[in-house]
Amino acid sequence: MPLDLALSIRQSRLADLREQLARALAGCTRPITLEIGCGHGHFLTAYAAAHPTDVCVAVDLVADRIERARRKTDRAGLTNVTWVHGEAGLLLEALPPETRLGRIFVLFSDPWPKRRHWKNRVMQLDFLSVLAARAGEGAELCFRTDHVDYFEWASLRVAAHPCWRLDEAAEWPFESESVFQRRAEAGYQSLVARRVAGPVPAPGSLPEPEPPVLD
């Protein structure tokens, strides 16, 4: 696809998302709970039902999954979730400027096991910066995966990022099985990190962390 066409499609998606989110979050002054890559929405539907005063937003690349998720909350009569079809980075760009994230869930995000595909993993240093730019101080980033290597890779990046501090003592804030958690027969690992005060690094400015050298 020619670059100018790709850019104009992106601009038009961004404008649509801005409109959707401005409508959905109008008057919202509380920090929001965001789920990235929500799939069919099992987790956030249960979360929203258990936290009726929380304002929740979820995003997924696949339209059909978002449609199914929306039907779940409609059936349950939940009005505190906004389901967004789109890419997580674009959603973050489209959030109203005053909106702050209070809690972010990234559950069983695609592990992209081959090294040449690691660039597609969500938990990149620059993406952690984008999240940090929208997160209030103390906001929680909750990541869970059944992929051992991806867990180590993501943990290294969260630990290396100046805006996030791993909180080993933090409890997982809410338990409800997502589709991929149900399938994770060999178990999974979780981390919780907190937004600490400080400026957000410029894109590309943080060095990639080295894995620890084993004896």
Ligand SMILES: C[S@@+](CC[C@H](N)C(=O)[O-])C[C@H]1O[C@@H](n2cnc3c(N)ncnc32)[C@H](O)[C@@H]1O
């Ligand atoms: C492995 S599934 C996990 C779904 C769900 N979180 C669960 O635990 O069952 C990963 C989901 O993330 C979505 N996804 C991947 N990259 C994304 C991105 N950049 N923005 C939004 N959604 C994304 C995929 O479409 C897919 O639905």
